[in-house]
Amino acid sequence: MIQKIIDPARKAQIARDVLEALQDWFGVEESREYYIRESQSWDFFAAVEGEDAVGFLCLKETGNATVELAVMGVKQEYHRHGLGRELFEAAKAFAVAAGYEFMQVKTVAMGFYEDYDRTNRFYQSVGFKELEIFPLLWDEANPCQIYIQSLKEDRSLPDLIMNRHSYRGKYKTDKVPEEDLKKILEAGLAAPSGCNKQTTSLICVDDEELLTKIKAVIDPPVGETAPAMICVLTRRIFAYRDKCFATQDYSATIENMLLAITALGYQSCWYEGHVTDDDRIGDQIAKILKVPEEYELVCVLPVGIPDFGGEDREGAAKVLTGPKKLPFEKRAWFNGFPTGFSI
Numbered sequence: 213m214i215q216k217i218i219d220p221a222r223k224a225q226i227a228r229d230v231l232e233a234l235q236d237w238f239g240v241e242e243s244r245e246y247y248i249r250e251s252q253s254w255d256f257f258a259a260v261e262g263e264d265a266v267g268f269l270c271l272k273e274t275g276n277a278t279v280e281l282a283v284m285g286v287k288q289e290y291h292r293h294g295l296g297r298e299l300f301e302a303a304k305a306f307a308v309a310a311g312y313e314f315m316q317v318k319t320v321a322m323g324f325y326e327d328y329d330r331t332n333r334f335y336q337s338v339g340f341k342e343l344e345i346f347p348l349l350w351d352e353a354n355p356c357q358i359y360i361q362s363l364k365e366d367r368s369l370p371d372l373i374m375n376r377h378s379y380r381g382k383y384k385t386d387k388v389p390e391e392d393l394k395k396i397l398e399a400g401l402a403a404p405s406g407c408n409k410q411t412t413s414l415i416c417v418d419d420e421e422l423l424t425k426i427k428a429v430i431d432p433p434v435g436e437t438a439p440a441m442i443c444v445l446t447r448r449i450f451a452y453r454d455k456c457f458a459t460q461d462y463s464a465t466i467e468n469m470l471l472a473i474t475a476l477g478y479q480s481c482w483y484e485g486h487v488t489d490d491d492r493i494g495d496q497i498a499k500i501l502k503v504p505e506e507y508e509l510v511c512v513l514p515v516g517i518p519d520f521g522g523e524d525r526e527g528a529a530k531v532l533t534g535p536k537k538l539p540f541e542k543r544a545w546f547n548g549f550p551t552g553f554s555i
């Protein structure tokens with residue numbers, strides 16, 4: 213059970229009990245005593261088992277919109293019981309309710325100590341994103357990684373739409389969790405279709421061996437670093453009489469998926485021209501995936517976390533702004549076509 217602790221003396225007692233048991237993380241007496249002392253004035257959440265507090269987490273205000281996860285610890289024998297996550301969820305719910313918009317947390321950067329690597333992975337698993345590494349904030353042996361996450365409700369749909377851009381840069385190697393891929397596919401399948409014929413089908417590929425085979429036929433390569441690829445299939449059947457709406461159907465599906473991809477913090481690009489051109493890359497991919505003949509593979513969408521680092525700054529700049537669009541008044545009007553208009 214998670215309890216919010218108010219009494220400063222009880223806070224200090226729990227903090228001491230837990231931190232002194234975690235020598236691998238809090239072995240430096242000076243910093244351990246700092247956390248014990250300061251925790252008395254921070255928002256304090258304890259994980260209580262029976263009579264005993266076996267873990268705790270503190271939030272500290274660092275700005276009028278930002279709160280810091282200042283310290284947390286769970287006794288080692290209670291690791292992998294989900295208590296860290298429970299503590300975090302309780303603290304986050306409190307921070308949202310208190311009106312904070314961002315939460316930050318600092319830890320030793322990934323790749324230096326195994327124990328801290330686990331801490332990094334925990335923070336990432338509860339939604340933190342890398343903000344910046346400060347190599348000398350603590351000392352050379354302990355570069356400080358700052359993570360951040362937004363506490364605001366989901367972005368509004370118009371805001372999301374305006375922030376979707378085709379991403380053609382590199383992707384991080386991190387796998388996209390299957391539940392996120394499923395959400396993206398479901399968003400696609402929820403799209404409208406002419407006469408509800410549902411002519412679009414989807415194959416998501418995240419198996420490394422299969423991905424490698426598919427990427428090998430995409431020449432010139434696109435999305436070659438993406439950890440997942442969604443292949444869009446269509447059946448060009450008539451919706452009624454001789455009317456086929458297959459193109460409209462899969463276009464709606466693709467846009468829904470692109471928006472879901474953006475909403476979940478990933479990037480993508482609608483690759484249709486590339487795979488349906490004279491060299492028929494789509495047909496080669498369909499063959500690898502054993503797609504029956506009545507389906508046509510018309511588009512691939514790479515999915516992954518964008519890698520804005522290193523030499524790929526061009527891709528980063530592009531995705532943040534997107535290509536120029538014509539001004540509103542050249543493409544949209546109220547109550548009729550404007551007289552004398554030419555594009």
Ligand SMILES: Cc1cc2nc3c(=O)[nH]c(=O)nc-3n(C[C@H](O)[C@H](O)[C@H](O)COP(=O)(O)O)c2cc1C
Binds near residue numbers: 376377483535
């Ligand atoms: C039907 C269709 C086919 C596309 N095919 C490709 C393609 O083969 N390669 C590519 O890089 N982008 C492709 N795109 C992405 C467009 O180039 C992109 O949407 C356009 O430049 C506008 O940029 P934005 O998506 O950032 O707004 C395609 C888009 C659509 C709608």
